[in-house]
Structures are given as structure tokens and as C-alpha cells.
Amino acid sequence: MIPIPLGSLIIFFMAVGVTVVCGLWFLSFWRDRKREVYRRRIAIQCRICGTAYACEPKHKLVVTICPVCRTPNERNKLQQI
Numbered sequence: 802m803i804p805i806p807l808g809s810l811i812i813f814f815m816a817v818g819v820t821v822v823c824g825l826w827f828l829s830f831w832r833d834r835k836r837e838v839y840r841r842r843i844a845i846q847c848r849i850c851g852t853a854y855a856c857e858p859k860h861k862l863v864v865t866i867c868p869v870c871r872t873p874n875e876r877n878k879l880q881q882i
């Protein structure tokens with residue numbers, strides 16, 4: 802059996818814990834960023850009433866109709882807040 806000092810054992814487990822927490826944080830951050838990019842790609846904001854609605858990019862529609870005020874809107878990128 803290999804003798805391991807208690808201090809080294811504690812530091813080892815703390816390092817493993819910090820690594821796991823940082824890894825989970827980075828994974829969560831990456832997933833949220835990916836989801837936000839997708840939402841911005843499918844979202845269209847009405848130029849009249851300001852309503853944001855979704856339109857799948859596979860439809861390839863250049864002009865869509867706002868579901869609230871029935872105004873035709875062109876597909877543009879949503880602006881950062």
C-alpha cells in the first residue's frame with residue numbers, strides 16, 4: 802500500500818472538484834451560447850410592432866408575415882441589446 806499524506810489527498814480531491822465544476826460551467830456556457838445563436842438565427846422582429854417571432858431557416862422565406870399585426874417583414878439579423 803502506498804502511503805499518501807492527508808494534505809496531498811485533500812489537495813488532490815479539491816483539484817478534481819474544481820476541475821469538474823469548471824468543466825460543467827464551461828459546458829453550460831457553451832450550450833447556452835449555441836442555443837442563443839440558434840434563437841437569433843430563426844427569430845424575426847417585426848419592424849412595426851416589435852414582436853419577435855420564429856421562422857425556421859429551412860423555409861427560405863425572404864418576407865414573412867407578422868402574426869400580430871400582419872405586416873410583411875424582411876428577414877434580418879436581430880440586433881444585440
Ligand SMILES: [Zn+2]
Nearest residue numbers: 847850867870
Ligand atoms: Zn408586427
